Amino acid sequence: MSERAVHNTQVSFPMPVEKSELSRFELGKYYIANLFLTGVIGCMRLLPYERRIGAMGAIVRWLAPLVGFRTRVRRNLKLTCPDLTEAEVKRICRAVPDNAGRAIMEHFSADGFIDRQSKAKVSGSGVQAFDTAVAEGRPVMMITAHFGHYLAARVALQARSGRPIGCLYRRMANPYFNDMYVEAFHQTGSPMFEQGRRGMVEMVRSLKSGGIIAIVSDLHAHGGEELTFFGKPAVTSVLNAELAIKYKAVLIPCYAVRQPNGIDFEIVLHDPVPHTDPKTMTQFTNDDLEAMVRQHMGQWFWIHRRWKAWRGLGVQPKDMP
Numbered sequence: 264m265s266e267r268a269v270h271n272t273q274v275s276f277p278m279p280v281e282k283s284e285l286s287r288f289e290l291g292k293y294y295i296a297n298l299f300l301t302g303v304i305g306c307m308r309l310l311p312y313e314r315r316i317g318a319m320g321a322i323v324r325w326l327a328p329l330v331g332f333r334t335r336v337r338r339n340l341k342l343t344c345p346d347l348t349e350a351e352v353k354r355i356c357r358a359v360p361d362n363a364g365r366a367i368m369e370h371f372s373a374d375g376f377i378d379r380q381s382k383a384k385v386s387g388s389g390v391q392a393f394d395t396a397v398a399e400g401r402p403v404m405m406i407t408a409h410f411g412h413y414l415a416a417r418v419a420l421q422a423r424s425g426r427p428i429g430c431l432y433r434r435m436a437n438p439y440f441n442d443m444y445v446e447a448f449h450q451t452g453s454p455m456f457e458q459g460r461r462g463m464v465e466m467v468r469s470l471k472s473g474g475i476i477a478i479v480s481d482l483h484a485h486g487g488e489e490l491t492f493f494g495k496p497a498v499t500s501v502l503n504a505e506l507a508i509k510y511k512a513v514l515i516p517c518y519a520v521r522q523p524n525g526i527d528f529e530i531v532l533h534d535p536v537p538h539t540d541p542k543t544m545t546q547f548t549n550d551d552l553e554a555m556v557r558q559h560m561g562q563w564f565w566i567h568r569r570w571k572a573w574r575g576l577g578v579q580p581k582d583m584p
Contacts (some may be wrong), residue, residue, distance in 0.1 A: 265402065265485070269390060269551070270326035270344075274501045279297025281478075283452050284433050285316060285438070290438075293436075293437040293438060293439055293440070294439055296437055296440070297437055297438075297439035297440045297443075300437075300440055301321070301440070301443060303322075304371050304443075307319055307371075307514075308371070308372065309327060310482060311541075312372060312374075312375030312379075312386040312526075313432065314320070314366050314377075315368055315372065315484075315572070316368050316369060316372070316524075316525065316565075317364060317365070317482055317525055317526075319367055319368035319454075319524065320360075320361040320364040320365040320368075321361070321364070322364055323360045323361065323363055324357055324360045324361040324364060324365070325363025326360070327356070327357075327359075327360035332359070332360050332363075332566050333356045333495075334426045335565070335566045336355060336356050336359050336565040336566060337352060338351055339358060339565045339566075339567075339570070340355065340565065342495060342570060343493035344493070344560075350407070351560075352414055352539075355560050355561050355565065356395045357561075358560075358562070358563065359469075359561055359562075359566065360496070360566075361525075361561075361565075362411070362521060362559070362561060362562055363564060363566070364441070364563075365442060365521070365525060366411075366412040366414075369412055369414070370414065370444075370447050370448075371443075371447050373447060373450035373451055374414075376414070376418065376451070377418050377450075377451060377566070378535070379394060379513040379526065379527060380414075380415040380418040380519075380527075381418050381419060381421075381422035382419075382422075382527060382531045383415060383418070383419040383422070383519075383527065383528045383530050384530065385419055385423055385532065386527075386531055387530075387531040387533055388532070388533060388534045389515045389516070389517075389532030389533045389534050390508075390532050391458055391517060392426075392513060392532075392534065393420070393424075393438040393513070393532055393561050394423075397424045397426060397475070398520065399514075400442045401473060401511070401512070401513055402470045402471070402472075402474060402476075402510050402511070402512035402513070403469070403474075403476070403513045403515065404473040404475075404476055404477075404503060404506070404507050404512045404514045404515070405417075405475065405476070405477040405478070405515055405517040406478055406503060406514060406515065406516050406517060406536070406548050407477055407478070407479055407480070407517045407519070408479055408480060408481040408518070408563065409479060409481055409517055409520060409554050409563065410519070410520075410555065410556065410559075410562050410563045410564070411518060411519040411520050411528060411562045412519050412521065412523045412528065412554070413477065413479055413517075413519055414451050414519075415519035415528040415530065416477065416517050416518070416519040416528075416530045417430060417451055417452060417477050418451055418523075418529045418530070418547050419519075420475075420530065421452055424475065426453065426475055427452055427453060427474075427475070428452060428471050428475045428476065428477050429453075429454045429455070429456060429466060429474055429475065429476040429477070429503065430448065430451075430452070430455055430456065430476070430477050431455060431456045431457075431458060431462060431466060431476065431477075431478050431479070432445070432448055432455060432456070432458065432504065433457075433458040433467070434457055434458065442550075448564065450498075451531060454469065456468065456469075456476075457540050466580075467506065470498055470506060470510045470512055471510060477495070477517070478503055480499070480500065480503055480545075480548060480552075481552060481563075481564075481567070482500060482567065482569070483497070483498050483499075483567075483568060483571050484498055485498070486501045487499075487500040487501060488501050488542050488545065490502075490542065490545060490546045490549055490553070490555060491546070491549065491554055492549045492569065492570070493556075494556035495547060495570050496570065497570055498571065499545055500545070501541035501544075501545045502541075502543055503548075504536070504542075504544035504545050504548075505541045505543070506542040507536070507538065507544070508538055508541065508544075508573055511538075514532075514535055514536040514538075514544065514548075515532055515533065515535050515536070516532070516533040516536065516548055516552070517530070517532050518530070518531045518533075518555050519531075520559060521559075521562055530564055531555075533551055536551075
């Protein structure tokens with residue numbers, strides 16, 4: 264697939280504005296925010312690994328109602344799971360920001376994170392397919408989501424396979440904090456592919472050479488196909504399936520399930536997605552993720568604006584997430 268073809272097949276995600284295009288006021292806000300964030304993370308890192316992970320979970324859980332996270336979670340649950348009891352909704356509203364906070368601190372605690380997750384249990388019906396594909400040198404695409412903490416799967420599977428796993432990431436809006444964010448990503452492995460034309464070309468080259476890549480696939484994608492997730496329209500990129508078909512890659516749903524102690528993970532691999540057509544394959548991965556989320560409702564990032572296509576469905580704007 265040429266650079267031109269890659270560019271033409273991409274769906275679009277809102278990209279952060281370049282630093283040179285930001286006003287002095289915007290740069291000032293981002294600079295101050297970066298000082299605050301790096302200060303908090305630096306202070307947390309003074310604590311032992313387990314304590315800092317739990318502490319950041321508690322902080323984000325406490326902040327959730329103040330910054331609107333709890334409201335977003337409730338709206339998404341009302342839209343997709345209206346039969347949940349109030350007690351269950353409250354539990355999920357606490358669990359989601361707690362998991363998010365823990366994942367943030369894990370991202371910036373590469374030393375302890377890698378040491379623990381390289382020993383994580385790897386299970387599921389897709390383990391044999393993964394091992395076989397790696398042994399044969401076939402390209403592998405690990406399809407994951409903002410669930411548990413996907414970087415735990417990357418660390419564990421790199422340790423298991425002895426091979427690097429490439430990761431597609433999205434640049435952060437804050438240009439100052441982005442440097443620290445990307446550096447932390449690199450500490451869990453390489454190569455890293457920045458979302459955009461250049462990153463996509465690099466990712467395709469990796470696939471063509473029989474590489475392993477991990478892709479988070481649960482975001483609303485402008486220009487994608489209107490498929491379903493939790494029974495509601497959810498615009499989803501089918502590019503991953505197109506690439507898997509094009510390069511005969513093994514497409515494996517992969518989840519890092521946070522364990523009851525809040526620190527460790529079990530990496531669960533499901534059966535490879537059958538190669539049919541891009542829409543069918545992508546709907547398969549949506550359904551697979553939904554089944555996993557229903558088992559662990561507090562571990563998916565319910566704060567996302569995942570459902571945006573509501574024309575003609577009788578949903579009022581105030582009800583939209």
